[in-house]
Amino acid sequence: MNIEDLAVQGRRSLYGNLAERNYSEYIRLRNNTLHNMFSDSRSMRHKNEIVANIKGVNYIDDAKSVKPNSTWFTFEQTSNPIIWILEAGENIQELTSLVDEVKQKVHTLIMVGEDRANIKKTFSTITNFIQLNNLEEAVKTAYYFANEPDVVIYSPASGNEQDIETNGERFLNFVNNL
Numbered sequence: 001m002n003i004e005d006l007a008v009q010g011r012r013s014l015y016g017n018l019a020e021r022n023y024s025e026y027i028r029l030r031n032n033t034l035h036n037m038f039s040d041s042r043s044m045r046h047k048n049e050i051v052a053n054i055k056g057v058n059y060i061d062d063a064k065s066v067k068p069n070s071t072w073f074t075f076e077q078t079s080n081p082i083i084w085i086l087e088a089g090e091n092i093q094e095l096t097s098l099v100d101e102v103k104q105k106v107h108t109l110i111m112v113g114e115d116r117a118n119i120k121k122t123f124s125t126i127t128n129f130i131q132l133n134n135l136e137e138a139v140k141t142a143y144y145f146a147n148e149p150d151v152v153i154y155s156p157a158s159g160n161e162q163d164i165e166t167n168g169e170r171f172l173n174f175v176n177n178l
Contacts, residue, residue, distance in 0.1 A: 046168035048074050052175045056148030059139075059175045062155035063168035068097050071157040075101045080149045082106045083142045087135065087156035087167065088113035095119060095157060102127055108145050110138045135167075139174040 047064040058080075065071045075082060075098075084106045086095075099122065102109065108128040111119060112135050123129055128145075132138050135154075142152040154171045 046164050048077060049168075051172050052178075054143070054175075054178055055146075057143075057146040058151045059142075060151055060153045060155075061168050061171050062153055063164050063171060065155040065157060066159045066161060066164065068095050068157050071155040072098055072101055074153060074155050075105055078105070078151050078153075080151045083108045083110065083146055083150055083152045085110045085112060085135070085138045085142060085152065085154040085171075086119070087111075087154075087158060088116045088119060096122060098157070099123075099126065107150075108142070110141055112138045135170055136174050139171065139178065143178050 045064075046061050049061045050058050051061045052059045060074070062071070062074045065074055071084075075084075082105045084102070086109060088111050102123060103126050106127050108130065109123050110130045110132060112132055120129060120131065130141060132141060139152075139154075146152055154167075156167065159167070
């Protein structure tokens with residue numbers, strides 16, 4: 001793969017791809033493996049993917065971020081104010097590592113799912129906090145609160161990798177129905 005092909009992906013995609021890999025993988029890689037890893041567009045689906053721009057607001061599908069550090073990376077990629085849709089699933093992780101980032105960038109956090117008192121306690125004092133029952137309600141609420149130049153980011157920061165495709169497609173469908 002030549003450097004021009006790699007550059008076509010753009011800085012955001014390249015950094016995202018690099019952030020997803022761990023150091024031990026790089027040591028063992030060969031040129032062919034690198035080529036396949038960076039040219040596989042399926043690996044970037046549901047990772048920091050802009051799925052719509054409605055009234056100057058970008059809607060970003062980040063369903064692939066099932067760990068807080070991946071969500072942090074997505075937040076780092078924008079300087080715009082964020083409305084964060086968090087899905088509090090069964091495998092919710094400790095999110096205190098995101099407190100500083102949320103203070104700086106997130107003006108509204110919409111939590112979907114079961115009541116998680118620890119999440120509410122952690123974030124309700126530093127940003128607008130809304131708890132809803134389902135993703136469709138969350139997307140509609142985000143639409144109501146969003147103004148240009150906000151970004152609405154669906155980044156679960158929890159869950160398992162088997163649900164990425166399903167959750168990402170659900171988010172995309174709800175956004176397209178706005």
